[in-house]
Amino acid sequence: EVQLLESGGGLVQPGGSLRLSCAASGFTFSSYAMGWVRQAPGKGLEWVSAISGSGGSSYYADSVKGRFTISRDNSKNTLYLQMNSLRAEDSAVYYCAKGFGGVIVTDAFDIWGQGTMVTVSS
Amino acid sequence: QSALTQPASVSGSPGQSITISCTGTSSDVGRYNYVSWYQQHPGKAPKLMIYEVSNRPSGVSNRFSGSKSGNTASLTISGLQAADEADYYCTSYTSNSTVVFGGGTKLTVL
Numbered sequence: 001e002v003q004l005l006e007s008g009g010g011l012v013q014p015g016g017s018l019r020l021s022c023a024a025s026g027f028t029f030s031s032y033a034m035g036w037v038r039q040a041p042g043k044g045l046e047w048v049s050a051i052s053g054s055g056g057s058s059y060y061a062d063s064v065k066g067r068f069t070i071s072r073d074n075s076k077n078t079l080y081l082q083m084n085s086l087r088a089e090d091s092a093v094y095y096c097a098k099g100f101g102g103v104i105v106t107d108a109f110d111i112w113g114q115g116t117m118v119t120v121s122s
Numbered sequence: 123q124s125a126l127t128q129p130a131s132v133s134g135s136p137g138q139s140i141t142i143s144c145t146g147t148s149s150d151v152g153r154y155n156y157v158s159w160y161q162q163h164p165g166k167a168p169k170l171m172i173y174e175v176s177n178r179p180s181g182v183s184n185r186f187s188g189s190k191s192g193n194t195a196s197l198t199i200s201g202l203q204a205a206d207e208a209d210y211y212c213t214s215y216t217s218n219s220t221v222v223f224g225g226g227t228k229l230t231v232l
Contacts, residue, residue: 037223044211044224044225059220095167100173104215106221107215108174109158110170112167112168
């Protein structure tokens with residue numbers, strides 16, 4: 001069974017850092033692009049970042065560029081999101097998602113984790 | 123990158139068909155055939171319903187269909203069922219090599 005399990009969320013002060021992890025299973029991890037999508041409480045979905053299967057290409061939303069870094073360890077089947085200089089507006093549920101295998105890295109996501117909550121507050 | 127424009131809500135009766143629009147620009151929806159649609163039930167993770175404008179992933183009912191004309195994409199649900207009541211989001215690849223979501227549409231089955 002294909003599964004994604006996020007971890008690492010929690011409460012952090014403004015300006016602080018947090019690293020999210022996403023453990024993947026049930027598919028050949030290195031063959032697929034992966035990404036992060038977030039959802040603030042009561043709000044819509046927002047695309048955050050994506051990375052190619054090899055990890056050689058990565059893409060970011062303007063709202064997080066320069067503060068967040070996406071990476072992956074294909075030997076551990078794990079995706080990461082390093083979040084620095086966190087702001088209150090970064091508070092959201094962060095979903096890890098698997099690329100469906102299209103031509104481009106930033107195409108659709110066909111498998112999603114259950115999400116991990118990040119709260120940025122003093 | 124501005125969010126794609128979706129109606130805040132749509133409604134329909136069981137058995138009817140509804141269409142949700144998703145309007146972007148010539149830098150996203152109008153330029154690429156990389157439009158996707160997601161369904162999200164309350165408290166749940168999103169589910170991919172349509173990718174690359176009109177393709178359905180395995181396991182998605184053929185009651186769901188997608189199309190595009192110019193800068194506007196559309197999701198049509200035919201034979202509406204109570205289980206279809208959810209939030210629906212469109213996305214598009216953009217000229218900045220990023221992805222933009224629509225604001226979401228709440229579907230109510232009357």
